[in-house]
Amino acid sequence: MMKQTLVLAALLLVGQGAQAQTGNIELKTVVEKETTVTNEAGQEVTQLVPVDKVIPGDVVIYTVTYTNIADEPAEKVVITNPIKSDLRYVRDSAFAPGADVEFSVDGGEQFAALEQLTVERDGTTVPASLDDLTHIRWTLRDQLDPGAQGFARFRARLN
Amino acid sequence: MQPNIKLSLKAIARGAIIVLTCFGAATGYAAGTAAGTDIVNVAQVDYELGGTPVSQASNAVTITVDEIVDVTNVLQSPQQTVAPGETGAVLAFTVSNTGNGSETFILSVINNDAADDFDPTLQTPGVFFDSDGSGDLSAADTPYASGTNDPVLAPDAVLLVFVVNDIPAGLVNGQLGRSTLRVESATGTGTPGTVFPGLGDGGADALVGSSGGAAEATGEYLVSDVDVAINKAAVVTDAFGGSAPTPGALVTYTLTVTVTGTGTAIAAVINDPIPASTTYVPDSLTLNGASLSDVDDADAGSFISTPPNGAVSVSLGDLTQADGLQTITFSVRID
Numbered sequence: 001m002m003k004q005t006l007v008l009a010a011l012l013l014v015g016q017g018a019q020a021q022t023g024n025i026e027l028k029t030v031v032e033k034e035t036t037v038t039n040e041a042g043q044e045v046t047q048l049v050p051v052d053k054v055i056p057g058d059v060v061i062y063t064v065t066y067t068n069i070a071d072e073p074a075e076k077v078v079i080t081n082p083i084k085s086d087l088r089y090v091r092d093s094a095f096a097p098g099a100d101v102e103f104s105v106d107g108g109e110q111f112a113a114l115e116q117l118t119v120e121r122d123g124t125t126v127p128a129s130l131d132d133l134t135h136i137r138w139t140l141r142d143q144l145d146p147g148a149q150g151f152a153r154f155r156a157r158l159n
Numbered sequence: 160m161q162p163n164i165k166l167s168l169k170a171i172a173r174g175a176i177i178v179l180t181c182f183g184a185a186t187g188y189a190a191g192t193a194a195g196t197d198i199v200n201v202a203q204v205d206y207e208l209g210g211t212p213v214s215q216a217s218n219a220v221t222i223t224v225d226e227i228v229d230v231t232n233v234l235q236s237p238q239q240t241v242a243p244g245e246t247g248a249v250l251a252f253t254v255s256n257t258g259n260g261s262e263t264f265i266l267s268v269i270n271n272d273a274a275d276d277f278d279p280t281l282q283t284p285g286v287f288f289d290s291d292g293s294g295d296l297s298a299a300d301t302p303y304a305s306g307t308n309d310p311v312l313a314p315d316a317v318l319l320v321f322v323v324n325d326i327p328a329g330l331v332n333g334q335l336g337r338s339t340l341r342v343e344s345a346t347g348t349g350t351p352g353t354v355f356p357g358l359g360d361g362g363a364d365a366l367v368g369s370s371g372g373a374a375e376a377t378g379e380y381l382v383s384d385v386d387v388a389i390n391k392a393a394v395v396t397d398a399f400g401g402s403a404p405t406p407g408a409l410v411t412y413t414l415t416v417t418v419t420g421t422g423t424a425i426a427a428v429i430n431d432p433i434p435a436s437t438t439y440v441p442d443s444l445t446l447n448g449a450s451l452s453d454v455d456d457a458d459a460g461s462f463i464s465t466p467p468n469g470a471v472s473v474s475l476g477d478l479t480q481a482d483g484l485q486t487i488t489f490s491v492r493i494d
Contacts, residue, residue: 027217029202054198054222055366056191056259064202064217074206074213081202086192086224144206158224159192 024070025077025144032061058158059090067149077140079152080108083133086159091130093155096138103128104135111137190314194226194260195361226260226359228344229368234376235319238425240383244328247282249296250378252320252340256312258368260360263311263345266303268322268338272377276334279324279380286340289319296321309345322378330382332422339377348372383422387478389429390415408493410437416485418478427475429487433468437491444471444489460487 033051036044051060064081068074079096083089091114094101102111105119105128117128138152202217235251256262266286270278284302288310291299300321301308310318324338346365347355349372359365392415397408404410414431418424433439444451444460451460451473460473471489478485 023215024208024213025204025206025215027202027204027215029200029217029220031200031220031222052222053225053364055225055227060222062200062202062220066204070208072209074208077204077206079202079204082200084198084200086196086198158198158222 024068025074026065026067026069027079028065029081030063030065032063033058034061054158056158059155060087060158061153061155063151063153065149065151066144068144068146071146073146074144077144079138079140081136081152081154082108083136083154083156085134087156088159089130089133089136090155090157094136094138094152095154096152097150098142099138099140099150099152102137102139103133104137105132106134108135108137111135190229190257190259191227192224192259193314194224194258194359194365195363196224198222198224223361223363224259225363226262226346226365227258227368228260228262228346228348228355228365228372229256229258229370230262230264230342230344230372230374231255231257231370232340232342232374232376234378236378238379238381240385240422240424241326241380242384243326243330243382245326248279248324248326248380250322250324250338250340252322252376252378254310254312254318254320254340254342254374256314256316257370258344259314260363260365261311261313263309265305265309265343265345266320267305267341267343269341269375270324270336270338272337272339275337275379277327277330277336277382279326279336279338281338282323282325285323287321287323289321294319296323324380326380326382332382332384334382336380336382337377338380339375341375342373344372346372381422381425383420385418385420385422385424385479387424387427388417388419390417391431404493406493409440409490410493411443411488411490414487416475416478416487418480418482420480422479424475424478427478429473429475430463430470431472431487431489432470433491435468436494437468438494439469439471440490440492444473445487446473446475447486 031051032048034046035049036046039045048061054060062081064079066079103114103117104111105117118125119128119132136154199219199221201219205214233253235253239248241248268281268286270281286303287296287300288303290301291297312318322338322340346358349367351367351369351371353367355365392413394411395402395404395408397403397405439462441453446459451458453462455461463470463472473487475485
C-alpha cells in the first residue's frame, strides 16, 4: 500500500516537472492556468496547464504538493503560501483535503477564517476584503505518515 | 439703486458651446499590474518531527506579467460651428494608454471621409500636444511630427491632442465636414490577442488588447453662419442702500446672450465662474425672469460648486436668431 502511494507521488512529481525542495517533507509548488480545449470527441475539456506569462485579469491556480519522505510521522503540519499584492484571492477557491484553511491580512503574523478578519480603513475597523489578504494557510487535521502525501490549492486573479 | 460698476464683457463666440471655464480634466483608467512584473511564489511548510519543529520552503515559481497594448481616443469637442474659409478650427481629443506598459503611439489625421459634405484641410503642422496643460491650443503647445516626437505614454497616462483644420471656402450653411484622429500603438496593432513576442515592457510579450492597439475618434465641423454674443453687467447694492462694493454688498450680474446669423448654436451652455472674494447667493439664478434651482435637475440651470469658487451653468439648448435675447441673472455677495 505504501509503495503504491510512493509510486503515485513520484509520477505526480515527474508530471509537474519543477525541482522540489527536499527535507523531511518534500514541498513543491506549481502555478497553472485553466485552459479549455476540445478533445477528439468534440467535447470541451478543462485542463490545467503550467503558466509563466499572465495578463491582468488572468486567473492562476497555485498548487502546493507535500510528501513526507522521512521515516517517522510529521505532526502539526502547516502549509503557508503568500498571496502577493498584485494577486487577488478568488473567494472559496482554497482547497486542501484533510486540512483547515485560514487567512492572514498582516503579512502572516496572525491567521483566522476569512469572515473573522478585519482591517483598519480610514480609522475604522471593517471586515477584510479579498484585496487585504496577504497569506493563506492550511493546517492538516491529522499527522502526515511516512510516505503519505497531499496537496493544497487556491486560485488568484491578477490585478 | 444706481449701477455703480458696469462690467462689460463682450464675447463673440463662434462655437456651439460657450464655455467661460476651462477645459475639464480627463479621467484615468485602471490598467492593472505593470507589464514586466515578476510574481514569485514560495510556499512554506512547518511541522514537528519527533517533537522537533522544522520549517522548510518550497521551490520558487514565477509568473511574468505580459504587456497589454490598449489605447482609447475620445473626442472632447462638440460639433464645431464654422464659417466658409475659416482657418484654425480646433478639435480636441484625449488619448489614453489603457494598457499596462509604457507605450509609444503614432498619430494621424484622416480628413477624407466619404460620407460628409466637405473635407477639412489639416494645417501644417496640424496636430499639437497640450504641452502647457492649459486645456486649450496655445503658443506653447508642441507640434507633433510623426516619427520624430511620437508620444510615449505611461500606463494610465492621458494626453490632450489638438487637431487644427482650415475650412474650405465656397461652402454653404448646413454642410458637414469630419476630421478623424487615429492613434496607433508603435508596438503593433491587430486582432485582440495578437502577440508580439518580447516587445513588451521588461522583455515580456506584448499582447494586443480589446482596442486592437488603435483608436479613432471623429470630430465634426458644421458650416453655419451664426454668432453668439454675451454681454455681462453688474449692479452693486451695499448694506446701506448705496452702491459701494464693500464687504457684504450684493452684486447682481446680468448676462445677455444674443444669437445672430442664419445658423444654430447647438446645445449652447453658458458657464460663468463666481468671482474670487465673493459668494454665490443661493437660488438667485434666473433665466428670462424665471427662477432656476441650484441643483442639477430638469430645469436649465444649476450652481456647480467646483473650485475655486463655483460657477453657474445654464443650458440654453439650440439657439437661433429667432429665439431672441436670452437673459440670465444671478447674485453674489462680497466676502
